[in-house]
Amino acid sequence: MPVLGIDPGRQGSMVLLDTQGVIEQHVMPTIGKVLDERAISEIIRKMYAKHIGLHVYLEEVHAIFGSSAKATFSFGDTCGFLRGVVTAFGIPYSKVQPKTWQAKMFEGIPKQWKVGKVKRVDTKRMALLASKRLFPDFNNLATERCTKPHDGLIDALLIAEFGRRDRQ
DSSP, X not given: OOXXXXXXXXXXXXXXXXXXXXXXXXXXXXXXXXXXHHHHHHHHHHHHHHSTTOEEEEEOOOOOTTOOHHHHHHHHHHHHHHHHHHHHTTOOEEEEOHHHHHHHHTTTOOOOEXXXXXXXXXXXXXXXXXXXXXXXXXXXOSSTXXXXXXXXXXXXXXXHHHHHHHHO
């Protein structure tokens, strides 16, 4: 059963998995700094048309502490848009909070800490470690020229894997 994991946001991504592994992966298409909503809709529509039984797992996010009101509104707008596209196409979906999928996907990964005034868990580094352990051949680069892993692709992959396991 195919599962599409979506990490929302301008730096987000979509990864489609089935029991064989990664089928498709897409960084959120943009025009300048604005999401290309038409392109996103078309990607999701084509996935739904090609993969019978598709189920979407959409990260359920909330306001990020310290973000501006404008950034928070824009992020919420993107989340609502994605939920609307999935709903409009009649695709079944589940929302999953970051702490829920991270708890499952980070099992067995040693805690990584951010360096700074306050000691906090570095979820981005932990996600990279988890993705390399679970999907060693996954291409986590946004483009061929990139050298740094794309956080959105990594999160979308892990959200999809959480969803795949949840559906079993």
